[in-house]
Amino acid sequence: MADKSGGLSGEAQAxxxxxxxxxxxxxxxxxxxxxxxxxxEALHLAYASGALKPRKPISQEEWEAMGSSPR
Incomplete structure (x- = not known):
């Protein structure tokens, strides 16, 4: 495994x-x-940075239909 110190002095590494x-x-x-x-906070940052794309809210009917689908 690689050394995490990245060339830091002993005090800085501590x-x-x-x-x-x-x-x-x-x-x-x-x-x-x-x-x-x-x-x-992490989600806000991810959306603001573009790492996550905004999703449209789903209706109550769509939510209930997803829960009743067989797995």
Whole structure:
């Protein structure tokens, strides 16, 4: 596996690892509301950047028809 340090000094690499650990800890302790907020933010960014194309809303009838289709 490739080295993640990318040529960083020992101190800078330790800072990156500490940052990774902080992000991991924040992710694992996030509430469902925080996770939904992160997801909404990621979706807004994806739509704004053009990574996702906007979709048209579907009607209640279309939604119900999708749920009743055999799988």
């Amino acid at each position: 800072d990156w690892q500490a940052s990774d650990q902080s992000l991991l800890a924040a992710t694992l302790t996030a509430t469902p509301a925080q996770r939904l907020a992160w997801l909404e």
